Amino acid sequence: MPDRDSPAADSPAREPLVEVILEDDRWEAAGLEPLAERAARAALAGVGRDPDRHEIALLACSDARIAGLNADFRGKPKPTNVLSWPDFDGPVPEPDGDGTGERLFLGDIAIAYDTCAREAEEGGIAFSDHVTHLVVHGVLHLLGHDHEDDAEADAMETLETIVLASMGVPNPYLPQERPSGASPG
Incomplete structure (x- = not known):
């Protein structure tokens, strides 16, 4: 099993795949840059693409910022x-x-700290695992994968779980097991 805590880059000469734009300082404390790099590399490798030949921009923001983007681009404020x-x-x-x-250049991804932290806590899963899943999910969207209907959703979820398993991250679509008597949060 791969070491989940190892740095994203195996070589100092490797150019980063993900350019992270930090708008919310909490992301820096959470270690987003190496986590996003590792997740994006795994997602690209998982679909047979060379990560060193691609680029992605990732906006690390708050709920307020992503709500504005969601309103502007999807009509969901x-x-x-x-x-x-x-x-x-x-x-x-x-x-x-x-x-x-x-x-x-594959495109842009935005990720919201508040929502990610809340979802991880509510789901009883590690914050880093949840963020890894969401970066993989975003990268697959950049590659044309979607979940508009059940067949697409099933295919995308299967691909996500394969990529995440290759990184040692549990299947996010299965209920997370907790020690007896433990509760989330």
Whole structure:
């Protein structure tokens, strides 16, 4: 099983896949940058793409900020855990060339601290596991995966659980087991 606490980058020469824009300082204290890098790399590798040939931007924000984005882009003026804006409307092309040139920008993801923390506490799961799941979920959206109908949702959930399992993260779609007598939060 992979070491869940190891740094995201195996080599100091590797360019980050994820550019994190920190608007909420709580994300820095939560260690979002290495966690997001590791999750995005696993998601891309899980669908057979070379993570070193792609780029993603991740806005690490609060509920207030994501509620505004959700209102502007989805007409839903309330906070959500994660949003994504793919850079492609159709199939996502493979990066050009032999990997020595420009990397392919996949799009933007925004993630809200307050909602993520609340959901993790309510679900009795580790905050880092929940955030890892949401980053994987967002990356899969950037690659064209969706959950608009039951078949798409099942396929996306299956892919998420495979990627998360490769990282040692429990299946987020199964009830989490707690020690006898323990309660969440």
